[in-house]
């Protein structure tokens with residue numbers, strides 16, 4: 001059975017929660033909340049290092065800004081669509097509301113393959129995006145961050161492109177988060193999403209009565225989120241038995257040596273070929289017996305096709321929309337605990353908020369403080385979601401969505417409905 005899209009997944013998850021809140025939130029407000037406020041399509045034509053002009057498409061979506069400026073990363077993949085960006089922006093609205101930061105939901109997408117691009121060309125493309133999207137980006141409008149295919153350095157270029165265009169050494173206020181620390185980033189942002197994921201994993205293992213030192217995990221994706229997740233799992237004592245990236249998957253039933261693997265990836269840019277493990281089919285990897293499965297790569301990896309064969313007790317969604325609604329249903333029936341993306345991977349946007357406040361106030365925050373505040377916030381929201389789920393006997397995803405919708409609705413009501 002074909003899985004839906006990121007947008008259709010987001011709409012289905014929304015519809016479940018809207019039904020649960022029937023009578024509590026006005027139907028017209030729910031409709032207003034569901035629809036994106038603004039969808040922008042850009043065409044860029046920079047000259048690249050072959051001396052030729054190349055055309056690229058990009059999208060910026062502001063889904064909702066009741067709680068504050070739209071916040072959400074820039075995805076750079078060859079297949080990203082305006083609808084994907086809309087679905088991801090929608091998720092950001094719920095994520096920001098749930099984790100309690102004064103941001104709305106936004107996202108952008110650049111249709112390009114960063115893996116086949118020279119460093120110079122990627123930088124050119126990011127600067128081109130900054131220039132084309134300039135009037136849609138700003139501390140009170142939309143504040144980007146890294147997502148699939150973009151990283152810290154790209155955020156540095158984005159900030160520079162904006163300050164440079166104004167003839168200033170820096171920007172006034174925070175235009176982008178996830179920057180290198182040396183140009184206004186915050187220590188711990190790179191690792192924040194993964195650390196937040198592992199905070200949720202630790203809480204869920206405790207609820208299941210599983211000792212972290214005896215627990216096993218499988219992680220899909222070894223980029224920003226996946227790599228930081230693996231390091232944090234290792235620190236917690238959880239055995240990471242398999243990891244994949246776009247090139248393939250590796251498996252060691254006794255646990256991978258994370259230090260050696262990181263060294264291998266630094267040299268080879270992929271987990272494939274790591275001497276301390278055997279190759280495994282990436283799809284079969286998702287079905288390995290383990291305590292925790294952490295999808296931290298692409299969308300729709302757990303679908304109706306494989307949900308019945310997933311052999312994990314807990315699924316912690318490091319990626320956005322990795323589980324289709326049909327798979328969700330099967331997993332719920334099988335008693336597999338799914339920690340939903342809008343809670344599980346919200347650590348990144350929470351620390352982005354700390355970066356935003358740090359830059360606005362021209363302050364500096366130490367990594368220890370960042371991590372303490374991150375863990376406190378993740379745990380308090382995890383506890384709220386869990387309490388609502390057990391009170392109403394609903395899955396964590398529905399509970400998280402209901403809490404988020406309540407918060408967005410409250411902001412709309414507090415601002416008033418005119419004009």
Ligand code: NAD
Nearest residue numbers: 147148149193221222223224225245246297319320345348
């Ligand atoms: P990234 O580009 O840094 O890394 C992506 C990783 O996934 C790479 O290792 C890539 O090889 C791998 N990958 C891609 N497709 C794959 C596939 N089909 N099978 C196996 N591996 C595959 O991206 P990222 O920033 O780590 O984002 C990963 C996911 O986490 C995305 O869904 C993103 O939206 C979500 N997310 C990211 C952040 C963040 O702070 N970067 C925050 C919240 C959620």
